Amino acid sequence: MVKVAIVGSGFIGRAWAISFARAGHDVRMWDQSPAATAGAHDYIAGVLGDLAANDLLRGQAIDAVLGRIAVVAELGEALADAVHIQEENTPENLEVKREVFSQIDAMAAPQAVIASSTSALLPSKFTDHLQGRHRCLVVHPINPPYLIPAAEVVPAPWTSSETVERTRALLVAAGHAPLVMKHELDGFIMNRLQGALLEEVFRLVADGYASVEDVDIGIRDGLALRWSFMGPFETIDLNAPGGVRDYVERYQSIYSNIFPQMLRRVDWAGEVIETVEADRRKRLPREELGERQVWRDRRLMALAAHKKKSDQEFGR
């Protein structure tokens, strides 16, 4: 087991700490604001309790995992001997990110990999000036990473293949499912896929064809059931007798006929947001958002437990 440094102790930093400590690594967490780390220990202990209840701690005791996470007062203490450094998604500001990376690159051990959790900034934009730029990249999670395995690994043009491979291996060993991009691209993969879907759902509601709830039904009680254990390519591969090529031959024309209607973008903040907001607030009053987020995480946890069981019973 190796040492992992977490730079930042907010929601993402804490979540990464849980994920790496569960995998057996010693985690040192540091935050530039000492006040921010105050509740970290109790928060993490609470999450570990929920994970244990769902048998998602790899059979380990809560205290064993918790004992591997230390909040430290100095950045240098966090970085010393770390082989992987995971920088939390600090404000998505390029100047801040460049400065943070300068600092980490100067202090980290020569063999350490330095990963940013950014969701929006391309790694080439904040690592070009660094001596150790070959060991820098993006590892972008979906929240929370201790429940959602997918994590995007995004190299800059100068990131070494060794850096990418070590990162991939570390993530796999921690139970993650890394998506390794071949080149960096705006939105990486997952935000592009989410964006493609969101563009169409906002268009359907703005044009008056469907309600907000109908769209959500179509995904949560429809398409996403298969997607949640197969992904879109395997789904269509199994949806025609001869596999994906057969599917494309049979059905591409349905989609290519629709495509011209997808060239127009609806401003999500325009009139349509009134419809969306009204519908959502009718179903979920604003003061219940926090409670519903707790509900979401409990359902995610139960789903993770279900998938683990199904993987064992039926195979992946």
Next chain:
Amino acid sequence: MVKVAIVGSGFIGRAWAISFARAGHDVRMWDQSPAATAGAHDYIAGVLGDLAANDLLRGQAIDAVLGRIAVVAELGEALADAVHIQEENTPENLEVKREVFSQIDAMAAPQAVIASSTSALLPSKFTDHLQGRHRCLVVHPINPPYLIPAAEVVPAPWTSSETVERTRALLVAAGHAPLVMKHELDGFIMNRLQGALLEEVFRLVADGYASVEDVDIGIRDGLALRWSFMGPFETIDLNAPGGVRDYVERYQSIYSNIFPQMLRRVDWAGEVIETVEADRRKRLPREELGERQVWRDRRLMALAAHKKKSDQEFGR
């Protein structure tokens, strides 16, 4: 409980028969090709056994449900007294569909609703000539409908609101989650959403940013976990402290910056299909497609059972 007629005994017709019979309805199934109905009874009995094993028969015995399904030799016998007629997705040929609907409309009881399972034809295109066109519409399932609740209800411009409402109520009572479109539109809702996602995944692979498997990971181990119990609107509603309006204010620019890159369509049957096919066949040889479809349906069944349990434990 009412009488439901199923016109067509293929995969979709059989699946609808299971769904309606499980809900307590008497189902009469007819097929223009008597040979097609031969294996229907055994096939349905097999599926009912799997459903019972997953506690998805509403506590009923297999024989009780099976006893409500009869294959009949004459169309008139199937239609007599039926209050809902579900036409199977026969070849997606407009002339055939118009002729089938003429025949059904002429023979069905005046109060019967006539629904097509078509995924590709707009209801206005094959019902305009009918005396009973006000009672015709599309009810498009995702396969198999006894496991995937979502079903699209698509009215033609002349479909009466009573027809839409009766259909919605029938589906809800049968455990379905109907999406009721306000107006017909190519691809309805679900194929449009699937298409939006597929356009982007084919583009990412064609442009060399990601592998086929990486895209599937991003959905099945990432985005689709939340989508599988919330849908995309609720997901973003819970992804910003102030709800969906806050989300749009914070993050729309990420997506609008990407949008111009989505205006170019990749021909799925072009060079990219060689990459996709090669990757899929490496993971799943062609001769194992059938076996994997069985795996998919077992996983879907386990997921349906899990969702039912989670709905009860945590609420929807």
